[in-house]
Amino acid sequence: MKIYNTLTRTKQDLKPIKEGEISMYVCGPTVYNLIHIGNARPMIIFDTFRRYLERKGYKVNYVSNFTDVDDKIIKAANEEGVDCSVITERYIGECKKDMEGMNVRPATVHPKATEEIDGMIDMIKTLIEKGHAYVAADGTVYYRTGSFKEYGKLSHKNLDDLQSGGRALLVTGEDQKEDPMDFVLWKPKKEGEPFWESPWCQGRPGWHIECSVMSKRYLGDTIDIHAGGEDLIFPHHENEIAQSECCNGVPFAHYWLHNAFLNIDNHKMSKSLGNFFTVRQIEEHYELQVLRLFMLSAHYRSPLNFSHDLMESAKSALERIRNAVDNLSFLAQNAKTESMTEDEKAKAEELKKFTERFDEAMDDDINTADALSVIFDLVRFANSEVNGESSKEFDLAVKDEILMLGDILGMQFERKAEVLDADIEALIEERQAARKAKNFARADEIRDQLAGMGITLLDTREGVKWKRN
Numbered sequence: 372m373k374i375y376n377t378l379t380r381t382k383q384d385l386k387p388i389k390e391g392e393i394s395m396y397v398c399g400p401t402v403y404n405l406i407h408i409g410n411a412r413p414m415i416i417f418d419t420f421r422r423y424l425e426r427k428g429y430k431v432n433y434v435s436n437f438t439d440v441d442d443k444i445i446k447a448a449n450e451e452g453v454d455c456s457v458i459t460e461r462y463i464g465e466c467k468k469d470m471e472g473m474n475v476r477p478a479t480v481h482p483k484a485t486e487e488i489d490g491m492i493d494m495i496k497t498l499i500e501k502g503h504a505y506v507a508a509d510g511t512v513y514y515r516t517g518s519f520k521e522y523g524k525l526s527h528k529n530l531d532d533l534q535s536g537g538r539a540l541l542v543t544g545e546d547q548k549e550d551p552m553d554f555v556l557w558k559p560k561k562e563g564e565p566f567w568e569s570p571w572c573q574g575r576p577g578w579h580i581e582c583s584v585m586s587k588r589y590l591g592d593t594i595d596i597h598a599g600g601e602d603l604i605f606p607h608h609e610n611e612i613a614q615s616e617c618c619n620g621v622p623f624a625h626y627w628l629h630n631a632f633l634n635i636d637n638h639k640m641s642k643s644l645g646n647f648f649t650v651r652q653i654e655e656h657y658e659l660q661v662l663r664l665f666m667l668s669a670h671y672r673s674p675l676n677f678s679h680d681l682m683e684s685a686k687s688a689l690e691r692i693r694n695a696v697d698n699l700s701f702l703a704q705n706a707k708t709e710s711m712t713e714d715e716k717a718k719a720e721e722l723k724k725f726t727e728r729f730d731e732a733m734d735d736d737i738n739t740a741d742a743l744s745v746i747f748d749l750v751r752f753a754n755s756e757v758n759g760e761s762s763k764e765f766d767l768a769v770k771d772e773i774l775m776l777g778d779i780l781g782m783q784f785e786r787k788a789e790v791l792d793a794d795i796e797a798l799i800e801e802r803q804a805a806r807k808a809k810n811f812a813r814a815d816e817i818r819d820q821l822a823g824m825g826i827t828l829l830d831t832r833e834g835v836k837w838k839r840n
């Protein structure tokens with residue numbers, strides 16, 4: 372398999388450090404808000420990559436962090452008058468719900484920055500000891516960028532150019548820096564902010580140090596793959612490399628993968644620009660499998676422009692595949708013969724070719740767009756080669772091939788069983804009874820169960836009503 376490595380700017384053969392295993396770190400979201408569909412792009416892409424690696428037989432150790440200490444979190448907590456942990460726990464929970472809805476599997480480990488402070492302090496101590504960091508008069512610890520000769524190697528920037536550009540960018544409060552390119556590892560607390568004890572001052576970590584520390588702790592000093600959106604290349608990933616390589620004395624990650632942006636009207640979708648849709652908003656109009664198909668319909672290194680039309684075409688494409696699967700199930704149930712004929716056996720051999728083409732596409736830098744077109748070809752094959760005369764075995768072989776390839780992409784091509792109105796109403800009645808009996812735990816449980824079935828409850832003056840999402 373070949374993957375494009377931002378570090379070398381070439382497609383390279385994937386050669387893991389340990390045979391049969393892949394260690395992979397994906398920078399996760401800052402949790403102060405519901406995630407938007409731009410944040411969902413790396414989640415869906417790298418989850419798909421992970422699934423494909425597993426299908427190739429690798430054991431994948433997949434770590435993705437939650438950044439749960441940050442200016443924006445503190446601001447949100449102050450606005451609501453609650454502790455930061457109230458905000459972060461709430462949005463970690465919401466993020467996990469969105470991931471589940473998008474069929475993004477939980478990581479092997481989801482570390483949180485606030486639970487890794489000791490490791491950060493240790494790494495900062497080592498960097499100071501080795502001369503790669505220094506403590507300013509107020510207790511701020513800075514990374515000494517000029518001490519790392521390879522600084523700029525990921526983003527292909529030259530330190531001299533950065534420094535001359537950086538001088539102009541120097542802002543007030545940064546006059547303690549030896550160099551404008553130096554960045555914060557630890558900073559003193561401000562009034563009303565969460566803080567931790569450290570050898571330098573009561574304070575909190577800078578942003579970049581958390582990923583170096585979590586990656587080291589859960590995956591080791593050198594890992595196979597580090598990934599995230601392309602906005603992270605500089606300075607975040609560049610700084611992570613500087614910290615990790617100077618602390619550990621070995622290369623940080625062999626392959627660096629970056630997804631291009633999800634845009635809207637050709638601008639990056641982002642919280643700061645306010646031009647975003649949350650995954651939750653999309654879910655009001657579409658099943659999240661449609662969003663996943665939409666994301667996979669473009670190569671991950673190409674910008675993807677979000678539009679209503681593209682979502683509608685993803686929706687009808689999904690419908691087309693599901694109809695084919697439904698039809699194959701129906702044919703299998705009603706087949707007149709069990710086993711394949713010789714002619715069908717020959718045709719079933721052709722199914723292997725679809726798998727091969729699918730693998731070829733995925734082996735070429737995770738080309739999900741081409742992999743999807745193989746599935747569409749397979750659906751055409753199903754529609755033309757399978758009919759009421761086909762054997763049950765052949766019907767099922769074709770159906771299984773569609774489901775198997777879909778599953779690698781995290782797509783669920785088999786329609787979920789229809790939820791009956793009567794079942795929903797029985798659950799609502801039980802919930803009302805539980806509430807009356809003040810058994811709120813059970814009432815909440817039922818609400819969650821219904822939510823899982825795609826049912827939203829609406830408390831109205833005329834009583835509880837419900838709708839399908």
Ligand code: AMP
Pocket residue numbers: 398399400401408409410411412413599600601602603630631632633634639640641
């Ligand atoms: P953040 O919470 O902003 O740190 O972002 C979490 C992840 O989402 C990072 O990997 C970002 O690079 C990625 N990301 C944010 N916005 C977009 C976007 N519009 N398109 C693609 N990836 C994005």
Ligand code: ZN
Pocket residue numbers: 398399582607611
């Ligand atoms: Zn990171």
